[in-house]
Amino acid sequence: MRMRWTFKWLVGVAVCFASCRALLAQEPNCGEIAAMARMARAKSSTTAAAERQKAGDSYRAQVVFAARSLELRLGDKKAAVLLLNLIPQDDGQHTTWMTMGDSLCDAESVDEMKSLGALGDRLPHDLARAVLLVPDKLPEYVAYAPTSVQDPHSDYAVQMQTVCRGKHAEFVKTVEGLPTDQRDWFVKHVLNPDGCHALALPEAE
Amino acid sequence: MEQASSAFSTGVPALAAIPQLAGNSRRGFELLASTSCLGSSFAISSNTLGLSTSLYEGDAGSRSTGKERDTESGNDYFEARYYSSSMGRFMSPDPLPWLDWQHGDKDDQKKFGSFISNPQNFNMYAYVNNNPLNKTDPTGMNACGTNSDSSCQVTVTIQDRSKDSNGHYNDQYTGVKGESNYNATASVTVNGKDAGTFLVKTTPSDSSSAATIANGTYSGTLTVHGSDLAIRLQPTNDIPTIGPNPSRSDGASMAQGILVHKAGGGNFTGVGSDGRPVSAGCQVVCTSQYGAFKQATGMSPSDGSAPQKHFTVIVDTQENTPQ
Numbered sequence: 001m002r003m004r005w006t007f008k009w010l011v012g013v014a015v016c017f018a019s020c021r022a023l024l025a026q027e028p029n030c031g032e033i034a035a036m037a038r039m040a041r042a043k044s045s046t047t048a049a050a051e052r053q054k055a056g057d058s059y060r061a062q063v064v065f066a067a068r069s070l071e072l073r074l075g076d077k078k079a080a081v082l083l084l085n086l087i088p089q090d091d092g093q094h095t096t097w098m099t100m101g102d103s104l105c106d107a108e109s110v111d112e113m114k115s116l117g118a119l120g121d122r123l124p125h126d127l128a129r130a131v132l133l134v135p136d137k138l139p140e141y142v143a144y145a146p147t148s149v150q151d152p153h154s155d156y157a158v159q160m161q162t163v164c165r166g167k168h169a170e171f172v173k174t175v176e177g178l179p180t181d182q183r184d185w186f187v188k189h190v191l192n193p194d195g196c197h198a199l200a201l202p203e204a205e
Numbered sequence: 206m207e208q209a210s211s212a213f214s215t216g217v218p219a220l221a222a223i224p225q226l227a228g229n230s231r232r233g234f235e236l237l238a239s240t241s242c243l244g245s246s247f248a249i250s251s252n253t254l255g256l257s258t259s260l261y262e263g264d265a266g267s268r269s270t271g272k273e274r275d276t277e278s279g280n281d282y283f284e285a286r287y288y289s290s291s292m293g294r295f296m297s298p299d300p301l302p303w304l305d306w307q308h309g310d311k312d313d314q315k316k317f318g319s320f321i322s323n324p325q326n327f328n329m330y331a332y333v334n335n336n337p338l339n340k341t342d343p344t345g346m347n348a349c350g351t352n353s354d355s356s357c358q359v360t361v362t363i364q365d366r367s368k369d370s371n372g373h374y375n376d377q378y379t380g381v382k383g384e385s386n387y388n389a390t391a392s393v394t395v396n397g398k399d400a401g402t403f404l405v406k407t408t409p410s411d412s413s414s415a416a417t418i419a420n421g422t423y424s425g426t427l428t429v430h431g432s433d434l435a436i437r438l439q440p441t442n443d444i445p446t447i448g449p450n451p452s453r454s455d456g457a458s459m460a461q462g463i464l465v466h467k468a469g470g471g472n473f474t475g476v477g478s479d480g481r482p483v484s485a486g487c488q489v490v491c492t493s494q495y496g497a498f499k500q501a502t503g504m505s506p507s508d509g510s511a512p513q514k515h516f517t518v519i520v521d522t523q524e525n526t527p528q
Contacts, residue, residue: 101429104515117429151462152485204481205431
């Protein structure tokens with residue numbers, strides 16, 4: 001009997017340890033957030049790469065690095081692919097994009113929050129730039145639009161106008177390739193591909 | 206310390222200080238004046254102390270957002286008590302509820318233990334524990350609202366404005382330019398103490414493209430909104446709305462990314478000429494009161510100390526009630 005309780009206790013501890021580790025791996029700590037903020041305002045790729053080492057391996061850190069890398073190397077297709085591969089695939093990742101400027105730990109400064117918030121605001125612009133460099137990723141880029149514009153502060157549709165104009169034929173084809181209900185919603189509520197006119201506008205600031 | 210006192214207090218009544226200080230930037234003072242929902246507001250900062258932040262903010266027309274100077278005594282009115290700028294002391298004891306804490310429950314006892322461990326707390330005439338260079342005391346009570354302290358409970362309660370029998374607003378904001386754009390007020394309390402009340406609009410600028418969030422008690426987190434600060438309501442992805450959200454393809458009665466943030470320029474709350482709404486479901490605070498709102502909630506302490514990062518936001522209005 002005692003053996004069984006000991007076993008159960010050990011299993012419990014192991015499960016708890018595993019889930020705690022998983023949680024810790026997802027949520028960056030204060031030191032990592034500070035590194036991400038430095039990465040977001042890095043003036044060179046070398047600095048960004050150095051901070052990348054300290055920023056941990058969270059999805060958030062990957063997005064910050066990819067976006068800043070593209071900003072620092074505007075025509076770099078590798079940097080573009082890196083960012084495009086991070087287009088949110090689920091609610092958790094979408095929330096990360098929405099909350100770049102949020103307080104994530106008690107010790108971060110407002111300046112750090114503002115650095116990350118500003119980068120978060122630039123993500124739709126960065127992504128538009130990236131997909132113009134790598135149009136193969138248009139399906140993923142277009143598919144995320146209806147989710148992105150649910151955030152009242154997202155200017156995803158406005159930035160998408162540039163892509164629509166720059167790669168019009170490919171863009172129209174991509175939209176036409178969406179499932180019928182999604183395509184109808186897209187052209188009525190997100191962006192009209194004919195005139196490349198954004199319909200989902202963000203709040204004014 | 207003496208420098209702080211002299212910079213904090215100019216020795217003239219608040220209203221009279223406006224023209225007097227306006228041309229005084231060479232002496233280290235800067236005056237920022239603006240038109241407000243409540244009248245004219247102003248902020249005085251000092252660069253002689255090497256401080257970039259405001260030392261004194263106020264509203265010339267009201268005591269609710271600033272500290273007025275009593276013209277007869279020369280003392281500053283801090284809602285709960287008067288501050289003597291010449292003595293660097295309050296003129297009456299701090300009415301903190303520490304006596305109640307002593308006889309309260311476990312949490313109160315803990316607060317009391319923490320309170321009595323600091324000898325400066327027994328100098329009830331002190332201003333921010335005699336540390337005016339590093340702290341401010343916006344309410345005259347304590348520095349609680351200016352620190353990111355989990356024991357500091359900052360609550361924003363959004364409720365309907367009062368109306369007369371004809372449906373017209375009849376509160377203290379009546380007649381103020383732009384006030385009719387706001388259907389509610391947000392009362393801020395810090396550990397149960399009033400820290401100010403501010404005009405709020407709780408509904409979207411365009412109800413055909415965004416939903417109104419439902420009444421409820423939400424936790425809030427400090428976030429960045431443009432170049433300013435705001436409060437994000439949680440959960441980020443699942444704020445209930447009072448009907449289907451037109452911005453969602455699935456028609457769910459949910460909204461996401463809802464903030465409490467500043468309204469548009471000139472207290473505007475509608476849809477701009479570029480088609481962009483000031484609110485797509487967010488709770489927007491009167492633009493000219495927003496600086497005072499940030500100070501009251503501790504989001505943006507005037508002394509540059511760590512901001513409050515956790516809030517409780519209660520929405521309880523007619524407009525946000527499901528039909």
